[in-house]
Amino acid sequence: MKKKFNVIQVGLGPMGRIIANLLLTRKNINLIGVNDIDPKLIGKKLSELPEIDYETDITIDSDLEKFLDKKKIDLAVIATSSLLKKVAPLINKIVKFGCNVISICEELSYPYQDHPELSKELDKLAKSKNVTIVGTGINPGYLMDLLPIIITAPCQKVSSIRVTRMMNSAKRRVSFQKKIGTGLSVDQFHKKISSKEITGHVGLTQSIQMIVAALGIDYDDIVELPPKEIVTEIEFTTSYGEKVPKDYVCGLQSKAFAKKGEKEIIILDFVAYAGDHEEYDSIEIEGTPNLHQKIIGGVHGDLGTSAMVANLIPIVIQAKAGLLTMKDIPIPRNTENIWKK
Ligand SMILES: NC(=O)c1ccc[n+]([C@@H]2O[C@H](COP(=O)([O-])OP(=O)(O)OC[C@H]3O[C@@H](n4cnc5c(N)ncnc54)[C@H](OP(=O)(O)O)[C@@H]3O)[C@@H](O)[C@H]2O)c1
Numbered sequence: 001m002k003k004k005f006n007v008i009q010v011g012l013g014p015m016g017r018i019i020a021n022l023l024l025t026r027k028n029i030n031l032i033g034v035n036d037i038d039p040k041l042i043g044k045k046l047s048e049l050p051e052i053d054y055e056t057d058i059t060i061d062s063d064l065e066k067f068l069d070k071k072k073i074d075l076a077v078i079a080t081s082s083l084l085k086k087v088a089p090l091i092n093k094i095v096k097f098g099c100n101v102i103s104i105c106e107e108l109s110y111p112y113q114d115h116p117e118l119s120k121e122l123d124k125l126a127k128s129k130n131v132t133i134v135g136t137g138i139n140p141g142y143l144m145d146l147l148p149i150i151i152t153a154p155c156q157k158v159s160s161i162r163v164t165r166m167m168n169s170a171k172r173r174v175s176f177q178k179k180i181g182t183g184l185s186v187d188q189f190h191k192k193i194s195s196k197e198i199t200g201h202v203g204l205t206q207s208i209q210m211i212v213a214a215l216g217i218d219y220d221d222i223v224e225l226p227p228k229e230i231v232t233e234i235e236f237t238t239s240y241g242e243k244v245p246k247d248y249v250c251g252l253q254s255k256a257f258a259k260k261g262e263k264e265i266i267i268l269d270f271v272a273y274a275g276d277h278e279e280y281d282s283i284e285i286e287g288t289p290n291l292h293q294k295i296i297g298g299v300h301g302d303l304g305t306s307a308m309v310a311n312l313i314p315i316v317i318q319a320k321a322g323l324l325t326m327k328d329i330p331i332p333r334n335t336e337n338i339w340k341k
Pocket residue numbers: 010011012013014015016017035036037038039079080081082083090104105106136137138139140141173175176301302305
């Protein structure tokens with residue numbers, strides 16, 4: 001008989017709901033329970049949420065240990081925060097029960113450089129329990145790190161890598177539109193970015209760290225520039241009904257690069273703003289040969305992230321133990337037809 005992977009999900013914000021909705025459709029996955037600390041969600045039926053398209057008896061619960069005690073969970077998906085210091089206590093608790101973890105926490109996608117001690121602790125704990133911890137997502141986790149790493153495989157020589165994401169943020173979830181400053185005045189945008197009330201995009205530095213580690217690239221410095229606002233030339237209404245006047249923020253550009261001497265050897269350029277403009281994901285390798293890959297239309301970030309999580313479940317469960325990154329696990333791919341061994 002085909003066996004399913006038993007999974008729980010922690011965090012049912014906008015992104016968590018998209019992931020849960022996909023997990024419910026996967027015939028190889030058994031979503032056992034969902035956990036969130038938001039008092040407005042606790043006790044509700046998962047299928048009551050407007051983003052959930054399928055009938056299920058699952059109720060949103062705040063007691064994580066209740067699920068873990070059942071000892072039959074293969075993996076927990078965490079979608080709660082971008083910051084590793086907030087996600088690490090959850091990972092700790094889950095791994096101690098002998099359960100694998102996938103999180104879309106951006107800082108977990110390549111934690112070794114900015115959180116060396118915490119990374120060592122998590123790695124040691126995961127190995128002692130023979131489970132795997134991986135940070136993933138569309139970006140960081142795939143489009144601006146793993147994919148360019150893989151595209152260098154047929155190059156005899158690589159001199160530089162430039163990755164550009166160009167997206168229409170109006171198609172993304174509301175929490176994404178808000179964290180990139182949509183609807184703010186330019187002054188408010190800078191104040192909220194400086195006070196960290198909004199984060200902008202998180203993960204460019206981690207993506208560069210993963211690329212240089214994977215390719216063994218020698219560099220002097222990794223620099224992430226402060227996000228630059230993009231303002232609208234015409235008044236428009238957001239997908240959540242808010243009017244954005246002319247000259248107010250409709251998105252941002254975030255840029256990071258690795259330098260060797262005066263040369264920028266890795267350049268990541270992330271552009272997200274509301275507007276009917278071309279969308280694409282582009283990777284340009286300068287080397288032998290020069291390579292240019294362009295995904296016309298781009299990958300939708302929220303749908304792509306949910307697919308990365310669902311597809312990684314069978315892969316992470318079978319990967320070696322420890323705190324791994326996307327470059328360390330067996331080839332990520334669609335796994336809707338892969339069953340538990
Ligand atoms: N890597 C990638 O490509 C990628 C892609 C998309 C999103 N992300 C990241 O994924 C995270 C989730 O996205 P989102 O838009 O859904 O965020 P969100 O709106 O902040 O939702 C997070 C949810 O998790 C809950 N939560 C927080 N701490 C918790 C805990 N300790 N235990 C259980 N639940 C907890 C929150 O409850 P409260 O509201 O009560 O705190 C909220 O319901 C964000 O940090 C986002 O940046 C990464």
